[in-house]
Amino acid sequence: MNKSIHQDVYSGIVLLLITAIFYWQTFDLPDRAALFPEFILYVLMFFSVAIIVNGIRKTKKERDGEEVAQTDDEERVTLSKIKMPLLMLSILVVYLIVLDIVGFFVTTSLLIALILYILKVRKPLTYILTIVGVGLFIYVLFVYFLNVNLPQGILF
Template sequence: MKKKLSHDVYIGILMIIFSVFMYLKTGDMPKGAATFPKLVLTTFAFFGFLIFLGGMKKTKNFNTKEQNINLFQKNPMSVLLIVVIYVSMINLLGFFTSTSLFIIALMLFFRERRIKTIVLTLLGVDLFIYLLFVVQLNVFLPRGLLF
């Protein structure tokens, strides 16, 4: 099997691509506004290149410690997915509905099986946010279909 490349190689390449993409955007900018972005992006690409080189070196020397790092572990990625779903539902379902669903989902995911705890947490958070943000600070939380 081929040796696994160090993740720094990919990061370096990603940084360079990102810099190039952002650099192209400076074309539309007026002269004064473009100078600093160009400088910053060139530096970023340069660092990307250095990290790429460092990654190649690491790959050669085969650093076992780093090889074991799994960037996309199942659990954090699942939590992230739940968060993304939650955040994208806010405008649709309203803040309180989606927050309640989110708390239930995440607590179940964290292997909390006691229904009483889940319900109490959920009501506590909702009430706290309602009283502090909505009543006290007049923050307009998004309303959705239900609330």
């Protein structure tokens, strides 16, 4: 027998928690500024509860061995599934912290190399071509044509 709880229950609980945190924040606001957000938060609270209730119904259905309809990208979240996305997320967070210190082009070259590495690219030529190619593309488009001041970093 399937013992797992449908993930809609968790989604609903998370949504309800977020709603609660935001609601708590409205206490400090003057009435006029809190009016519209409070209205949205009531609506969200209703939706979160409805999603939880629906999730419980889906859980029952699944335990009875019935099929539960899913939408396009919907999938049971498992650790093995989200391992790579979370790894990528942590790389991006580190990148953003380093970016301000070391500057854009150096950090980004390292980022590209790291991404290619975890995606199991091993040919040195691919690394060089991708880093040089992307770097040139960004330089020409953003710096030369669009006059964007990319972060220089304080080291250089």
